[in-house]
Amino acid sequence: MTTALVTGASTGIGAVYADRLAARGHDLVLVARDTGRLDALAARLAAEHGVKTQVITADLTDPAQLAGVQDRLRGGSPVDLLINNAGATLSDGFDGVDGARLEWLIRLNVTAPTLLAHAVIPGMLARGAGAIVNLSSVIGLAPEISTGIYGATKAYMLTFSHALTAEFGEKGIYVQAVLPAATRTEIWERSGRDVNQIPGVMEVDDLVDAALVGFDRREAVTIPPLPDAASWEAFEAARHAMLPGFRNSTPAARYRV
Numbered sequence: 001m002t003t004a005l006v007t008g009a010s011t012g013i014g015a016v017y018a019d020r021l022a023a024r025g026h027d028l029v030l031v032a033r034d035t036g037r038l039d040a041l042a043a044r045l046a047a048e049h050g051v052k053t054q055v056i057t058a059d060l061t062d063p064a065q066l067a068g069v070q071d072r073l074r075g076g077s078p079v080d081l082l083i084n085n086a087g088a089t090l091s092d093g094f095d096g097v098d099g100a101r102l103e104w105l106i107r108l109n110v111t112a113p114t115l116l117a118h119a120v121i122p123g124m125l126a127r128g129a130g131a132i133v134n135l136s137s138v139i140g141l142a143p144e145i146s147t148g149i150y151g152a153t154k155a156y157m158l159t160f161s162h163a164l165t166a167e168f169g170e171k172g173i174y175v176q177a178v179l180p181a182a183t184r185t186e187i188w189e190r191s192g193r194d195v196n197q198i199p200g201v202m203e204v205d206d207l208v209d210a211a212l213v214g215f216d217r218r219e220a221v222t223i224p225p226l227p228d229a230a231s232w233e234a235f236e237a238a239r240h241a242m243l244p245g246f247r248n249s250t251p252a253a254r255y256r257v
Helices: 012-023 035-049 063-074 099-127 150-171 204-216 229-246
Strands: 003-007 027-032 053-057 081-084 130-135 173-178
Touching: 003 012, 003 063, 003 099, 012 027, 012 035, 012 081, 012 204, 027 035, 035 053, 053 063, 063 099, 081 099, 099 130, 099 150, 099 173, 130 150, 130 204, 150 173, 173 204
Parallel strands: 003 027, 003 081, 027 053, 081 130, 130 173
Antiparallel strands: none
């Protein structure tokens, strides 16, 4: 039986991932700040699906608590699947937010998932198998939709996923980037926005179920709300078409004076 570690597991996308993975027979390590919610979820999933569950209460923006989750990924029973889900946004624009809050968001959305992946990959390489799911966002492709640095942190998660695939994909590690659009989770309430005022909000169950379809297909990038996959494929093809042009020792003609 395989083990999955899910961050941000107490509610929303993380809790639904935990539910679906338990139904698939995965033992679970559930990570979040809310011990009460984690304990209740762990008990329910163990009773309903007969899986083993472990709860780790941790604020991933705290280096010491993050280190505890890293230690679990390096030791104990092997973790075969890492769901890097924990994340947040800020309600203010870039010039209207305190610098400490910017740093906090980067620690949660960028530093934590990076270090957790770094902790889990050596074991996966030793076993020749493993999977990492990184929750990005369509905002990472369209920063015009939102103000502040949230889009930049999610663009990092997409590029990070590509980089891991390039380095470890042929060594047995599958990496999936999942790009939701607006999804009905508590992230909106925490950022001070009314989700009911946002058009086209996807239900979290639908989002996770679609992401798992992409996971089973071994998609590198899964964008559940995007109707036409060809538009993403064209975007990726255009990006790859530029790569040979990056290998030039002189500036392009349009920049020569």
